[in-house]
Amino acid sequence: MTGDTAARWASTVVPSWTYRWFLPVVWLGAITASFIGDTGRCSADDPSVCGPDLTFSFGVIACFASLVLLWWQPIVAALAGVLFMVVDLRYDDVGSARVGWTIYGVLCAALLVWIFSSRRSQRLLSGRLPRQQVQVPPAAAIGLTGRLLVAFGLVLVGAVALGLLHWMDQREETHVRRAVEQIAIAKGMNDDGELVLQLPDGTSHAASVLDDYEIGAQVPVLVDPADAHWLRLRAEPADNTYWYTVAGGAGTLAFLLVLRDLQLRRGRPRRSWSGQALPVRIEPDASSAFAVRSADGAVLLGFLDAELDDDESDLRLLDAFTALDEDEAGAPAKLKREWAETLKQYRGDARLVGDLVEGSWPTIVFGDQVLRPVSPFRAPRRVPWRTEQVQGLPMDFPPDEDTPTAAPVEPARAVPTLPWEVPLQARSWWSLPALIAVLLVGPLAVGAFANWGEWYAAFMATLVGAQSVHSLGSRAMFRVTATATDLWIRTGWTDRRLSWRTVESVEVEDEAVSLEAGDDWHVVGGIADKDLAQVAAVFETLRLRSHTGLPEEPVTSRPSPVLLINAVYVAVCGLILALTRWNPF
Numbered sequence: 001m002t003g004d005t006a007a008r009w010a011s012t013v014v015p016s017w018t019y020r021w022f023l024p025v026v027w028l029g030a031i032t033a034s035f036i037g038d039t040g041r042c043s044a045d046d047p048s049v050c051g052p053d054l055t056f057s058f059g060v061i062a063c064f065a066s067l068v069l070l071w072w073q074p075i076v077a078a079l080a081g082v083l084f085m086v087v088d089l090r091y092d093d094v095g096s097a098r099v100g101w102t103i104y105g106v107l108c109a110a111l112l113v114w115i116f117s118s119r120r121s122q123r124l125l126s127g128r129l130p131r132q133q134v135q136v137p138p139a140a141a142i143g144l145t146g147r148l149l150v151a152f153g154l155v156l157v158g159a160v161a162l163g164l165l166h167w168m169d170q171r172e173e174t175h176v177r178r179a180v181e182q183i184a185i186a187k188g189m190n191d192d193g194e195l196v197l198q199l200p201d202g203t204s205h206a207a208s209v210l211d212d213y214e215i216g217a218q219v220p221v222l223v224d225p226a227d228a229h230w231l232r233l234r235a236e237p238a239d240n241t242y243w244y245t246v247a248g249g250a251g252t253l254a255f256l257l258v259l260r261d262l263q264l265r266r267g268r269p270r271r272s273w274s275g276q277a278l279p280v281r282i283e284p285d286a287s288s289a290f291a292v293r294s295a296d297g298a299v300l301l302g303f304l305d306a307e308l309d310d311d312e313s314d315l316r317l318l319d320a321f322t323a324l325d326e327d328e329a330g331a332p333a334k335l336k337r338e339w340a341e342t343l344k345q346y347r348g349d350a351r352l353v354g355d356l357v358e359g360s361w362p363t364i365v366f367g368d369q370v371l372r373p374v375s376p377f378r379a380p381r382r383v384p385w386r387t388e389q390v391q392g393l394p395m396d397f398p399p400d401e402d403t404p405t406a407a408p409v410e411p412a413r414a415v416p417t418l419p420w421e422v423p424l425q426a427r428s429w430w431s432l433p434a435l436i437a438v439l440l441v442g443p444l445a446v447g448a449f450a451n452w453g454e455w456y457a458a459f460m461a462t463l464v465g466a467q468s469v470h471s472l473g474s475r476a477m478f479r480v481t482a483t484a485t486d487l488w489i490r491t492g493w494t495d496r497r498l499s500w501r502t503v504e505s506v507e508v509e510d511e512a513v514s515l516e517a518g519d520d521w522h523v524v525g526g527i528a529d530k531d532l533a534q535v536a537a538v539f540e541t542l543r544l545r546s547h548t549g550l551p552e553e554p555v556t557s558r559p560s561p562v563l564l565i566n567a568v569y570v571a572v573c574g575l576i577l578a579l580t581r582w583n584p585f
Helices: 003-011 017-037 054-071 074-091 095-127 146-178 242-266 311-324 333-344 431-451 455-476 529-546 561-582
Strands: 132-136 180-189 195-198 204-207 218-224 227-233 273-284 290-293 300-304 306-308 348-353 363-366 369-373 480-482 486-491 494-499 505-508 512-517 520-525 556-559
Touching (some): 003 300, 017 054, 017 074, 017 095, 054 074, 054 242, 132 363, 146 218, 146 227, 146 242, 273 311, 306 311, 311 333, 333 505, 431 455, 431 561, 455 561, 480 529, 505 529, 512 529
Antiparallel strands (some): 132 273, 195 204, 273 290, 273 348, 290 300, 306 369, 480 486, 486 494, 494 556, 505 512
């Protein structure tokens, strides 16, 4: 596929902004219209207004599925949107809601027509192109996948939800059979947002309500003579049907996960098969998928998440994708060169076997290697102001022999007195005072919020304070200590121990010293620039002295003082919350 044909294929793709951004906005508008237009009041004469509604409990699954699934399976989401429109028009008597969900359902139907028309055009265009016959070897057995485990867990969640529903309905039915009707007086709302009701015998009860009740209003209620704590408003019967929503939602998601797993297995046959291959060009992308271009490389057709048949090569390739991650800019230069060289091996001409259609599961044959699909082929994401592009290695990436390598580190002639604390850059003067301030002010704030009844603010103060203690403590107590046998690096909650026996090389990076130990790299940062060369030389000397032929030791760790301080802070805040809850000041 080259030239005009590839451009025509790309022009048939449904822009992703239509279902990833536009439709969610319309959904929010419809749900807002539903709430604004719903002015109905709970009624004791017709308890079904605010009582259990089985149709609504199942319909809400389609309602939220039409939003949540737009980013994952837009076809299923659009089908759910159309289904909910039909249900809403049949059972909803709120005019604004009917208008809002009709608009949303019509747009979902239009999206379905557009998607199916688009994929039909893509299939026709790619089907007319000349192809090559290719023999694809059988794929390895997949076994039990994470999707199936999650689906099984969701089925259990649904079963538990139905069990809870049955138990709660039985309890409620027992209370209702024994209940007698009384007229209570509304006294107002308490601090927990519950309506306080005074019964004819003078006792008071607090109840969670859906409607608004004026102070002094007479409210018909049901009370159970055998259970003084049970009370129900006649206008608001207990509604446990939300467990149907939980069970139905879990079952629907489990079904979609199993369906996706079956598609995966179908796209990776366990037998040898032959198919018509389309010449394309591939290259690794920062999304850990392979960007698929037209044969001349001019047009980006889409992305395919795939893996190699050879597990060892696939793990090496998966690690190499890290080179395209901006967060790994501080990785050792030697490791980045190795990553880049691995990625270069999977960039070039390939053959795509299967349908070149968005949502298909094609296989890529690259030389004598086979890339099996892990997820469906997808076209580039498009929003009105930008189209997704490949984020890979530059095409003019220099070969390994032309890439400058770090100069070898010369051993130090003299080693400082051991244990030696590595000289680090001057820390911010405010780190330690800020840590002390958080340790003092944090518990006081938690206690104040809890005493005022602001429990959410108290919990947030505990969480934010714990995170601040961790961040400031890690900054203020960062240490790197070298002994004759080990290097201790304090990072956050742990002191990591690296034995000199395992270190194979020492390299000086821009602002750090990198230690290679087997397949792992350990980057020691925060060293003053003027001391980088001296620190690296001392490390090299200790490394050479430790190579006595003894067995290598694994990297180990122990808790750091930061973890102890963090634990004490959380324990103090937790104790304050407990004491305030049970013994308020």
